[in-house]
Every structure is written in C-alpha cells, then in structure tokens.
Amino acid sequence: MKNIPPLTTLKCFEAAARLGSVTLAARELHITHSAVSQQVRGLEDSMGIALFVREARGLRLTETGRLYALEVRTALQALSSATHQVQGRPDDDELVITTLASFAQHWLVPRLADFQQRYPQYRVHLHTSLELQDLRQGLADIGIRMGQGHWPELTQKKLFSDELVVVAAPHFAAGNLPSTPEHILRGPLLHSTDAPWSDWCALAGVNPQQLPAPSLTANDSNIILAAAVLGHGIALERRSLVAGLLQRGELLQLSPLCPPYPYPYWLVWQPREVLSQKQLRFIDWIQEQVGTQRGRSNPPHDQNA
Numbered sequence: 001m002k003n004i005p006p007l008t009t010l011k012c013f014e015a016a017a018r019l020g021s022v023t024l025a026a027r028e029l030h031i032t033h034s035a036v037s038q039q040v041r042g043l044e045d046s047m048g049i050a051l052f053v054r055e056a057r058g059l060r061l062t063e064t065g066r067l068y069a070l071e072v073r074t075a076l077q078a079l080s081s082a083t084h085q086v087q088g089r090p091d092d093d094e095l096v097i098t099t100l101a102s103f104a105q106h107w108l109v110p111r112l113a114d115f116q117q118r119y120p121q122y123r124v125h126l127h128t129s130l131e132l133q134d135l136r137q138g139l140a141d142i143g144i145r146m147g148q149g150h151w152p153e154l155t156q157k158k159l160f161s162d163e164l165v166v167v168a169a170p171h172f173a174a175g176n177l178p179s180t181p182e183h184i185l186r187g188p189l190l191h192s193t194d195a196p197w198s199d200w201c202a203l204a205g206v207n208p209q210q211l212p213a214p215s216l217t218a219n220d221s222n223i224i225l226a227a228a229v230l231g232h233g234i235a236l237e238r239r240s241l242v243a244g245l246l247q248r249g250e251l252l253q254l255s256p257l258c259p260p261y262p263y264p265y266w267l268v269w270q271p272r273e274v275l276s277q278k279q280l281r282f283i284d285w286i287q288e289q290v291g292t293q294r295g296r297s298n299p300p301h302d303q304n305a
Helices: 007-019 022-029 033-047 063-088 101-118 197-204 221-229 239-247 277-294
Strands: 052-055 058-061 094-099 123-128 142-146 155-168 189-192 216-218 234-238 260-269
Touching: 007 022, 007 033, 007 058, 007 063, 022 033, 058 063, 094 101, 094 277, 101 123, 101 142, 101 221, 101 239, 101 277, 142 277, 155 197, 155 239, 155 277, 189 221, 216 221, 221 234, 221 239, 234 239, 260 277
Parallel strands: 094 123, 094 142, 189 216, 189 234
Antiparallel strands: 052 058, 142 260, 155 234, 155 260
C-alpha cells in the first residue's frame, strides 16, 4: 500500500472535485486556498496524471479525474463509516438497547429501575426508532422487536405475544362511555396503523364495512395513546402499552373483546459464540419480568417466551 496518497491529500482532492473550486474546498476543510491547491498539484505530480482542467470559472475534472474522484469518495465514506462504528460500539459498562419508542415508554422504562438497582454498574442507553436497526454492526447490545421473527443473521428469542384492547379516557363523551360494539363504532375512532380495527370487528361479529373513517390515524402508538388520554376518541391498542394507563385510571377498557395481536415481541441480538455478561443479565432479567407479568391481572395474550 505504499502507493496510497496521504489522507489529507485525498480529502483535498475529493472536496475540490465535488465542489469544483479550490476556494470552496478550502472553506469546507477549514484550511487555506494555497494548502488545497498545493495538495492537489502534488497529487497530480506524484501520479503523473492531470486530474483537473483549470478554467477561469474554476476546476473541471478530466475523465480520469472524474473516475478517480468517485473511487476516492467511496473510500473516504467507508473510512468514515468504519470510524463511526468503532466509536459507536458500546463500552463494557454501557448496555445499549434498541426498540420501539412506544414499547420503551409504556413497558420497558417503568421496569428498568429494577434492572438498574440490581446492576448499577451498567449505564443503560435506549435507542428508539420506528425503523429496524441493523444489530449486525454491533452498535447495540440487544434489540426488542415486534413482528413474526425470521430476521436474517440475528439470534432471536420470543418474549411474549400481545392482545388488542379498546380504551378511552374516563371523561370521554362526558363520561357516557360506550359499552356495546355498535356504540363503540360510533367513535370517534383513533387508528394506529399496526392495530387494525377490522380484527376487533371480526371478534365482535360486526361487519368491518361499518367502520367509520378514523378521526385520527398515526404510525406511532404514542400519538394514539396521547390522543386517547386527552379524550379525543376511542383507541384500539396493545395491552402491553395500555396496562399502566389502565392501572392509573388514565384510560378505561370499554369492551371485554380482545383480539390477539399478530406481531409478538422478540429479543434479538448479533450471533456470537459467547454472549457478554451484560447481555446475559438483561436477557434473564427481562424474561423474569415477563414471567412476573403473567401472574398479574390482564396479562398479555398467549405469552410464550
């Protein structure tokens, strides 16, 4: 690899090629105009190839320069990504968990104090997103996902299944809460995109075509639950998310009909021969929490770890 130019030289060349200007490249890199110019000239001299055509309005890449700039840009991006991954990997005393914001807020966070009390040596970092995070990069220690499983190149263990519950605030409709399917469907209905009302209608023996248009639809259950607590409508949401709100009286269950939710929760992690101590401790702890939950009233439906 002796013929690889210095990194500073390559960065100056890539910036000048992308921006078409030594002045703009110098401004972006926070160095002088002459420094960028010298680096680019030195690169051309060492390679014996003209990479730019100097024009009055700036620089224009030669065809060779254009192809080289594309390769250099790709290489620099790869170096940046590799550096970010190394810097982003959890320390031994940091437990990084990736999951949905709704699950973190309503199920995991209320229980985390117990884990931190048992293992105060770990700093817990929650990374929440609606998007699936690629655990193969090693940026998180463990993930909690919702779905059918079968994620490629990940070790996975079923945590529990869930069910859907019809809920509303105690003050909804001035306290005149509906109780029959027909009255419930008069709404207004709050619709989470991953909790279809059609499943509840099938269990209630109601034609799904009778469903009115929802007054609010959101792809994040936190939005739907916030609207329900404010009394803006009737929500159909996962038991795992509403259990605490029901216990505190912020929401009330309107119907005993609770269809199974089609997407269980799973623990997922990067395959490796030996799990770290922090991973093993968290896996044991969360399975214990699920087991404790089974003995309480209104547990999630069909919990099979």
